[in-house]
Amino acid sequence: GTGPVMRLTFVITCAALTATIVSGKVLINRCCPENHVLIGDSCRLGETTRLAPAVYSPVQGGFLSPGTVPEDWEYVVAKPSACEDPKFYSTLGAQLPPFVLVPAGELLMSDNIAEPKPQNSFCLDVHGALVCSTEYIDNKDANNKITVPKCCGEGGAFSERNSSCVPSLTEQSEFSNNITWLHRFPECESIGSSYTIMGKLNVGFSVDLENGTLLDDRGRVWAKTDFCLEKILEYPEDPVHVIGCPVASDPRATHDIRFTIYPIGMFLSVFFLGVTLVASCLLPSTYHVLHWRCQTNHVACLLIGDLLLAVTQLSGDALHGKGCVSIAIAMHFIFLAAFFWLNTMCFNIWWTFRDFRPTNLDKGQEACRLRIYELYAWGGPLIISGVGAVLDNVPRQPGDHNFIRPRFGENRCFFYGDLEMLYYFYGPIGVLLIMNLTLFAATARELTCGLWKTEVVKSNTERHHLNSRATLGRVCLKLVVVMGITWVVDVVSWVVGGPDYVWYLTDIINSLQGVLIFAVVGCQPQVWAAVKRLWCLNNSPNDTNNARSSSSHALPSLNDHNTSVTNTSKAAETLC
Numbered sequence: 001g002t003g004p005v006m007r008l009t010f011v012i013t014c015a016a017l018t019a020t021i022v023s024g025k026v027l028i029n030r031c032c033p034e035n036h037v038l039i040g041d042s043c044r045l046g047e048t049t050r051l052a053p054a055v056y057s058p059v060q061g062g063f064l065s066p067g068t069v070p071e072d073w074e075y076v077v078a079k080p081s082a083c084e085d086p087k088f089y090s091t092l093g094a095q096l097p098p099f100v101l102v103p104a105g106e107l108l109m110s111d112n113i114a115e116p117k118p119q120n121s122f123c124l125d126v127h128g129a130l131v132c133s134t135e136y137i138d139n140k141d142a143n144n145k146i147t148v149p150k151c152c153g154e155g156g157a158f159s160e161r162n163s164s165c166v167p168s169l170t171e172q173s174e175f176s177n178n179i180t181w182l183h184r185f186p187e188c189e190s191i192g193s194s195y196t197i198m199g200k201l202n203v204g205f206s207v208d209l210e211n212g213t214l215l216d217d218r219g220r221v222w223a224k225t226d227f228c229l230e231k232i233l234e235y236p237e238d239p240v241h242v243i244g245c246p247v248a249s250d251p252r253a254t255h256d257i258r259f260t261i262y263p264i265g266m267f268l269s270v271f272f273l274g275v276t277l278v279a280s281c282l283l284p285s286t287y288h289v290l291h292w293r294c295q296t297n298h299v300a301c302l303l304i305g306d307l308l309l310a311v312t313q314l315s316g317d318a319l320h321g322k323g324c325v326s327i328a329i330a331m332h333f334i335f336l337a338a339f340f341w342l343n344t345m346c347f348n349i350w351w352t353f354r355d356f357r358p359t360n361l362d363k364g365q366e367a368c369r370l371r372i373y374e375l376y377a378w379g380g381p382l383i384i385s386g387v388g389a390v391l392d393n394v395p396r397q398p399g400d401h402n403f404i405r406p407r408f409g410e411n412r413c414f415f416y417g418d419l420e421m422l423y424y425f426y427g428p429i430g431v432l433l434i435m436n437l438t439l440f441a442a443t444a445r446e447l448t449c450g451l452w453k454t455e456v457v458k459s460n461t462e463r464h465h466l467n468s469r470a471t472l473g474r475v476c477l478k479l480v481v482v483m484g485i486t487w488v489v490d491v492v493s494w495v496v497g498g499p500d501y502v503w504y505l506t507d508i509i510n511s512l513q514g515v516l517i518f519a520v521v522g523c524q525p526q527v528w529a530a531v532k533r534l535w536c537l538n539n540s541p542n543d544t545n546n547a548r549s550s551s552s553h554a555l556p557s558l559n560d561h562n563t564s565v566t567n568t569s570k571a572a573e574t575l576c
Contacts, residue, residue: 025074026105029123031130033077038088038125051075051124056100056108056166063100063162070103075124082121083132090128096185096195097164099129107131110152110165110185145180146212151230151243153183158230158243160197170236179212187225188245200417201229201240214242262511266310269514273303276518290366294345294373295521301338305331306514312413325409329389332406332414336381336428343432344373350439353446388424429487486510 030051032043039046052067064070080086089098089109099109099122106116107129121132151158152165159166185195199205206215207229214222227244276299280292308331312319319327388406404423407416415421489510493503 024072026070026072026103027119028073028075028101028105029078029080029119030075031077031079031123031125037127038130046126051126053124053129054097054100054162054164055103056164057103058167058169059103061169063159063164063166073105079123080121080130080132082118086122086130087133088125088128088130089133092127099131100164100166102167108156108165108167109133110156110183115154145178146209147180147182147224148207148212149184149186149224149228150181151183151185151228154181156230157233158241159233161234163195166233168231169233170231182224182228185228186243186245195243195245197232197411198227198242198244199411200238201242203239203418205242261508263310263313265508265511266306266313269306269512270303270310271514272518273299273306273514276514276521277303280521290370290373291345291348293370294341294348294377297377298338298341298345299517299521301334301341302514302517305334305338308334315413319413320409324413325392328406328408328414329385332388332408332425333381333385336384336425337377339429339432340377340380343436344377346436346439348373350443350446353443384424384428426487426491430491433487486513 031038034050035045036043037046051069053069054066055064055069056062057064091097096110099107101107102116104116105119107122108116109131117131123130152168155168156165157168158164188195201207204216207213208215208221212224214227216222222244227242229240230243232238232241277296280296280299308327312324312327312331389408392405392408394405404420405416406420406424408414410416415424489503489506493506
């Protein structure tokens with residue numbers, strides 16, 4: 001069958017045609033005359049505010065502007081005649097409007113969207129509506145089925161943009177017929193502006209089929225009065241969402257030690273990444289300028305990204321709105337740039353080993369290649385993050401599911417969920433890491449089977465270049481392993497799921513990524529030699545022998561193929 005959606009559409013269409021044919025006007029009952037308000041059973045002189053009910057247009061797929069009603073509406077003073085004891089539904093202090101109207105002049109209750117109320121079943125007031133209501137049972141039905149709360153009733157969906165129930169535009173096959181659905185929202189102790197979307201059913205939440213309660217992945221049990229399930233109008237392709245009270249649904253438990261440990265690990269990473277940058281600046285100016293530029297940009301991106309991530313971890317719910325969205329977009333760009341710069345380093349090593357010509361670059365050629373690297377490593381992340389930011393700001397239309405938006409700042413100060421992160425973050429990073437491993441495989445082949453094979457290299461100069469570039473290759477490989485393990489563990493934890501405590505150790509190691517990178521980059525022999533040289537220069541400014549002896553540890557630049565040990569009395573110039 002076509003289900004409640006088609007039935008609702010048919011009812012609305014017939015009502016609209018009937019009202020138009022009979023009088024040319026759609027008559028709407030108002031409980032009291034103008035400048036009067038309903039108090040109890042009587043109308044009293046009161047507020048001058050005109051009626052401004054929420055009107056949902058199924059044709060437009062959204063609400064009319066606040067305070068706007070269809071032009072063919074005409075108010076008449078009349079009480080409901082379809083029942084003897086109508087119930088008053090107030091909009092004062094309500095987290096969600098208990099009802100909406102449609103242009104056909106019918107009223108839709110949030111707890112029973114599929115059954116529109118005709119004109120003689122309600123009247124409007126400034127602060128609500130008097131409605132002939134139908135009560136719903138809150139226990140097992142005649143067939144002893146379990147009961148589970150559904151926010152908007154049969155045929156309804158929740159509009160996140162308008163914080164109200166509206167007719168669903170799609171069939172709702174997710175709601176099983178083996179369950180009796182209670183039509184109600186959670187009973188929240190505090191009154192707020194709206195309910196909170198806690199997450200997705202079967203993604204961190206599951207329904208106990210024995211009693212209808214909700215279980216989360218932390219082992220917490222949610223009573224039926226604390227949650228309800230519903231489809232979100234703006235995201236029809238998403239599974240059923242779990243909706244709860246603003247305070248009770250906060251996924252951050254105040255006692256969760258993770259949100260104390262993780263920021264500490266992040267700040268430690270920031271510190272060691274800063275030390276790594278300083279150490280890199282101490283290298284002599286003859287040390288592989290092209291590789292050093294790529295490495296510096298890579299480390300700087302990680303430093304900024306970890307700093308922003310630590311800030312979001314510490315801020316919690318205090319960071320929201322445009323600030324939260326801005327940080328999310330910045331982190332997306334910065335972390336992508338870190339992986340793109342790592343990719344340029346891997347490519348540069350492969351290009352160096354591809355034949356015997358890597359040392360023929362002059363300064364101009366090296367600068368040109370650096371510009372190409374910069375265009376790629378900054379431009380790639382800019383395109384990906386830019387597309388995400390633009391799509392995130394395209395006006396949402398119900399039923400619009402042709403593309404996946406990042407939904408920055410909606411659930412946290414990053415992507416909304418795992419699917420969004422897969423498309424815009426994990427996916428591109430995975431492609432880059434596969435490229436890196438492919439480049440290393442090609443480089444290893446050149447080292448073992450190509451012109452760089454040890455027995456083929458005859459001269460000391462050739463062997464010196466081989467050792468120099470092999471050192472850089474090992475550094476890049478270690479960086480790929482460190483960055484790759486973090487990415488793989490994140491993906492595995494996402495796919496496998498399970499209790500959070502299972503991933504505590506790996507998450508802590510990931511938060512200390514900067515320490516591992518310092519061990520790979522900052523502890524190279526060339527760095528220690530540069531530190532010793534600087535120390536000796538500070539202690540013995542007139543002694544040039546120390547500068548000469550330490551400079552022999554530095555490896556030559558790609559463009560200095562005839563350079564050996566610099567034996568001058570002038571202090572070695574650093575990259576910074």
